[in-house]
Amino acid sequence: MDVTAPVARLATAAALLLRLLTARSLQPSHAGALLRADDEGLHLIATDGEVVVHLRTPATVHTPGEVVVPRRAVADTLTTLDAADARLTVQGGRLAIRVPGGRFALPSLPDAAPRPGHLPPPRGTVTGDDLRTAAVPVAGAASREHALPMFTGVRLRTHDTALTLFATDRFRLAAASIPWQGATAAGFDPASGGDGRIEALVPAAVLARAAQQLSRVPAVHVHAGDDLFALSWDGGSITTATIGGGYPDAQLSRLLDVTPACTVEADADALAHAVDRATAYGGPHGRVTLQAIDGALLVRADDPLTGESEQTVKATVDGGHTIRSFQGRLLLDALRAFAHHTVRLRFQEGMRATACTADLPTATLTYLVVPLRTPPSTDT
Amino acid sequence: MDVTAPVARLATAAALLLRLLTARSLQPSHAGALLRADDEGLHLIATDGEVVVHLRTPATVHTPGEVVVPRRAVADTLTTLDAADARLTVQGGRLAIRVPGGRFALPSLPDAAPRPGHLPPPRGTVTGDDLRTAAVPVAGAASREHALPMFTGVRLRTHDTALTLFATDRFRLAAASIPWQGATAAGFDPASGGDGRIEALVPAAVLARAAQQLSRVPAVHVHAGDDLFALSWDGGSITTATIGGGYPDAQLSRLLDVTPACTVEADADALAHAVDRATAYGGPHGRVTLQAIDGALLVRADDPLTGESEQTVKATVDGGHTIRSFQGRLLLDALRAFAHHTVRLRFQEGMRATACTADLPTATLTYLVVPLRTPPSTDT
Structure with a gap:
């Protein structure tokens, strides 16, 4: 050479x-x-x-x-x-x-490096910017617990002109949808095997790492075969094995069918700062309580050892004066996915998850966080 | 309250x-x-x-x-x-x-916090910028090995209008000198006990941490008493115990009396980059060899496992074609203290240390690095 x-x-x-x-x-x-x-x-x-x-x-x-x-x-x-x-x-x-x-x-090392192999068939194309917007927060909701392989993955599915990404660790669920150009529309030879659709479960950490690096790439091609998933772009490709087994698509879709008892809109950064501060007062589990009142969200946390805090974050509130408690760290992850935007929180009845959404330029992103059981009334 | x-x-x-x-x-x-x-x-x-x-x-x-x-x-x-x-x-x-x-x-916590105590007597004043310029690189040459307390300290001594800082871990020695305004000149009441002189051995990590934080403070007052050392400024103070025992001031001063066999001047950043790259080729100990030739420094490293490298860095050379080997990491620490400046390397005869210096605006800084024994001639 x-x-x-x-x-x-x-x-x-x-x-x-x-x-x-x-x-x-x-x-x-x-x-x-x-x-x-x-x-x-x-x-x-x-x-x-x-x-x-x-x-x-x-x-x-x-x-x-x-x-x-x-x-x-x-x-x-x-x-x-x-x-x-x-x-x-x-x-x-x-x-x-x-x-x-x-x-x-x-x-030189003993030649044990991989040989350049064939990529699985191309299925369609997204922009690197959309991919990062969707994949990074969604992958963040996946589990890091490898004993549950299914929950360490991001589920990718196409619906006509949209690619949806799902992940959950059972305490939260994130779903995003970004524009999708099927393989034929994207100019791939139909004989290459892709039919413009995809249904794959991909290691979340791999997808997030690749999406971070490809955010400036105008066209990222998504490839999927029986056991392989790949992204390719002008200059390279990354290939990984998919995660086997079924995925509860129908159940997760039902969770995204939100029936709000109360809808709140607030500045995501202001709310995230308040939740971050409150989490430090929320005891060993960082329990934080949100209460919707007229024109504001009350952010509260207290614990006999760490003290107590109550903050008011300006918000528009539509519906009853709902109160829900959360693990502060999980709520914070959700809010940070909406940085620099107005976030919409939809509280549902009982123990059903609270949905965070925002109107992003080209993607839709929904982050569900399961509330904690509200503590017996405290004297604070 | x-x-x-x-x-x-x-x-x-x-x-x-x-x-x-x-x-x-x-x-x-x-x-x-x-x-x-x-x-x-x-x-x-x-x-x-x-x-x-x-x-x-x-x-x-x-x-x-x-x-x-x-x-x-x-x-x-x-x-x-x-x-x-x-x-x-x-x-x-x-x-x-x-x-x-x-x-x-x-x-509130049980009241075990320290009470505001008296500072040791003020001895004089330096600028925060000078203090950082001197204390951070000098402290970096101190030992992290707590079994040798004396070498974990920075020695501070005054000479008329200069404050000198010394530290060594026995493989390298750094010395800096910055402008010093004695306590009386700085406007302290002579009755406060300070005579404008100082001789103290201070924990290097404490001094470096404080100097980093105080770099924008115009006047940092230096206090020293029998067992205590303190820095104070408009807004606060930091006090620590000095390290006891004698310090080999005379021996260290003699080491700074450099008799160059060869003097080389080069851009510190270019040389640091070359040494950094070479260190990776220098085997388990990152052994790097510098050789002064006409108009350049050759930076070499080789090892049967990691490969070999040879780089040429432009330099002005005055003296014989000296060759010295160093532990790359120690040489790199020295060169980084002179970032953005032209560094002067003075090679001495035999196994005597190589001195790195530069003309900084208000401080003088000298970094001595002890060479390794030159390996038996290799075939590269």
Whole structure:
């Protein structure tokens, strides 16, 4: 292998490779990246055991070929390097990287890196911005408890021109819907297998990490096959296994059918600040009580050890003077998903979940939080 | 106690209190802050067992008095609070904090907080900016190994109109000198006990933490007594015990008497980037070799497992073609102290330390790094 590549582009790709992969794998074969030069340019391919990332970066290929090298060393060597182009050459079991004023030689690793594989069929396309708006807060509602694999995933389903994303850890549920362009409309060859629809359960952490990194990509293509899910864009792809087993789509959809007993609108940031402060007063579980009164939400918390707090947040209130208690941290996660917006809270009867929504530019986002049982009346 | 205080000033003081104290003490009595209202305003006094911090903030005192409350709760409650003034009232064993739209009640703690004590005598004054410029890099050269208390300190000594700061962990030594205004010149009453001179050994971590926070304070007064050291400024003070035992002042001064075999000047940032990259190639100990050649420094590192690197950094070289090896991390610490400046490296004969210096606006800073024994000639 012998190529000349622009340092800045290559450094960006090497850094993105690290960010799309988790660092926690201890398997030595997961520390490498396969660098492959062919007529498409230079490919960087790596895995952490959970996802396979394949990035392409422009390069002038003098001699095609490939090598596996430690991927962190590649990224660390290229970052802050003050040169326009780098020459990468494989010589006697080493990758030599040469720039004006510097030369580096990395030992090649035993070739255990993943081979560039086929992506599952393309199903349709979303914008990176929409994907992040939807995937990051929704993935935040998924469970981190790996004993319940189903709840560690984000459910993706298409409905005509919308892609919906769902996740729940059973104490809260987040659902988002973003514009979807089916594969045929997006210009994919129908023979590639995609029918413009999708129904998949994807690891939430993987989806959130990828969505964070792709927020500026204009077109993110969504691929799904029997057991594989992938996102691809101009420059690369990330592939992961889907989570097997059924998903309670019908039950979750019913939960989103909200019948409000009281609807409240307030500035999401002001309310989040108040809930954050109150949580510190809410005892070991950070119990926070919201009470809708005329023109305001009362945010209260008290505990014999941590003290008590009562704050008033301006709000428009439509309906009865409802009172509900929540685990403050969960409520705060919900409110932060609506930062810089007016959030609408719909309180339902009894122990049914409270729904938070907002009118975002292109996405709809609903965050349900299950209330705690209201404590027996206190004397505060 | 009953006072009205501006929220922003009070929140700043509460946050500064947390930053000047370490969070690691597990003693419950170290979790509190004494709030005391008197004719000087509102005082916040707290300790972590190593330092005592005493801050003053303006307040209209309706009723003098005092209370001990959890200090983190005070800071968390006041931060992001959107109100001009807060009313603080002690009522039945609790501190009530009231702002428009919010009221909070914090349980008072058993009164184990420190009492505001006397500061040791004032010795002189420095600017906060000079103090940070000198204390942060010098403190970084102190040992973190508490088995050697003497080396965990920064030595402060005055020489006429200069305050010098020294620290060493025996592998490196940093020394700085900044302008010093003796106590009488600074306007302190001579009867207060200070003679304008100082000779103290102060915990490096405490000094660095305080200097970071005080960098914008125009006048920082330095106090020292038999066993106590303090910094005071308009708004507060921080007091700590000095480290006992002798300090090898004469030996360290001799080390600073540098006889260069070769002097090199280079851009500190470019050299630091090169050393940072090289360290990754320097094997388990991050061994990096500098070689002065005509018009440049060669930065080299190699190891059978991590590969090899050679970089050229532009430099002016005066003297023989010296070659020295260093522990990359220690060399990097030294170079980072000179960020954005041209650094001068003076290599000495044999195993004597290499001195890094730069012409800073008001301070002088010298960082000595002990070279490693040059390895037997390698074939690279």
